[in-house]
Amino acid sequence: MGKIDNSAEARPQLGLNEADIVIDEMVEGGLTRFLAIWHSQQPDQFGPIRSVRPMDPDLATAFGGIIAYSGGQRPFVAAMRATGIYNATETSEQTLNTMVRVKDRYAPHNLFVKAKDLQGQHMSLGAPKAPFTFSADAASSSAAMDSKESVDSVTAQFPSATALWTWTGKKFARTQDGKALTDALNQKQITADNLLVLRVAVDRSFRDPRYGFVPKTVLEGTGKGTVFSNGKALAVTWTKTAASSYVVLTESNGTVVKLAPGNTWFELVPTDVGKVTIKDVIVTPDTTASATPKK
Numbered sequence: 001m002g003k004i005d006n007s008a009e010a011r012p013q014l015g016l017n018e019a020d021i022v023i024d025e026m027v028e029g030g031l032t033r034f035l036a037i038w039h040s041q042q043p044d045q046f047g048p049i050r051s052v053r054p055m056d057p058d059l060a061t062a063f064g065g066i067i068a069y070s071g072g073q074r075p076f077v078a079a080m081r082a083t084g085i086y087n088a089t090e091t092s093e094q095t096l097n098t099m100v101r102v103k104d105r106y107a108p109h110n111l112f113v114k115a116k117d118l119q120g121q122h123m124s125l126g127a128p129k130a131p132f133t134f135s136a137d138a139a140s141s142s143a144a145m146d147s148k149e150s151v152d153s154v155t156a157q158f159p160s161a162t163a164l165w166t167w168t169g170k171k172f173a174r175t176q177d178g179k180a181l182t183d184a185l186n187q188k189q190i191t192a193d194n195l196l197v198l199r200v201a202v203d204r205s206f207r208d209p210r211y212g213f214v215p216k217t218v219l220e221g222t223g224k225g226t227v228f229s230n231g232k233a234l235a236v237t238w239t240k241t242a243a244s245s246y247v248v249l250t251e252s253n254g255t256v257v258k259l260a261p262g263n264t265w266f267e268l269v270p271t272d273v274g275k276v277t278i279k280d281v282i283v284t285p286d287t288t289a290s291a292t293p294k295k
């Protein structure tokens with residue numbers, strides 16, 4: 001895993017299209033950062049990485065393994081170390097040759113992880129359990145089978161960041177703040193087979209003396225969301241019982257959602273300051289179900 005920078009200066013990021021799961025979360029100023037998880041594929045390098053935030057232990061614990069980040073405020077780092085995950089920071093890795101400050105970017109947006117070198121030093125760590133149930137193919141995913149609603153695009157609006165996902169007929173392609181988000185590995189646009197847009201609460205009780213309140217996404221409990229797979233939209237309920245458990249997605253009848261094979265992106269959109277827009281929702285004539293409402 002890696003905590004990935006998503007500021008304008010950090011783009012294009014490296015290795016995101018090879019990640020199995022990427023979680024887009026709000027940080028200070030209404031901007032976002034990513035928590036990316038690699039398992040089925042491993043890039044030579046990924047980054048740039050930045051510091052952890054208060055929600056990251058809750059998001060990362062269930063996956064186990066290694067988490068790479070640049071550092072962070074003392075209580076956030078202490079919480080991450082308490083997870084039992086191997087914490088790879090610039091300090092811990094400085095003599096191990098597993099991180100590098102590249103020359104073609106400016107600090108603090110230039111710290112990259114030598115992923116295969118880092119993994120090679122921790123081969124005894126076990127693989128994570130599958131976080132989702134997957135269908136045999138995209139056409140048999142829950143969204144494709146149980147929803148009549150086709151979508152052209154989905155926008156996750158944060159106070160200072162906008163993620164637009166456009167259905168290409170095969171995948172959802174990401175535009176970040178008005179520009180196509182690409183992977184520095186091959187300059188291809190970032191895409192997702194599954195897009196999970198979850199509405200979440202935000203805890204603002206931690207106050208930094210310099211930067212003010214630090215938002216903490218609350219992803220333990222339950223809430224509403226939408227799963228997008230194979231160009232279809234399916235309303236779901238999400239549930240996460242503990243930091244050590246995965247998010248479980250269920251349909252209105254309680255059935256666990258099956259995702260399409262491939263990679264998955266989360267958009268954790270705050271209920272109070274975020275907005276979700278589903279454009280051109282088309283309901284086929286043979287159903288009386290209403291289109292997913294714009295929020």
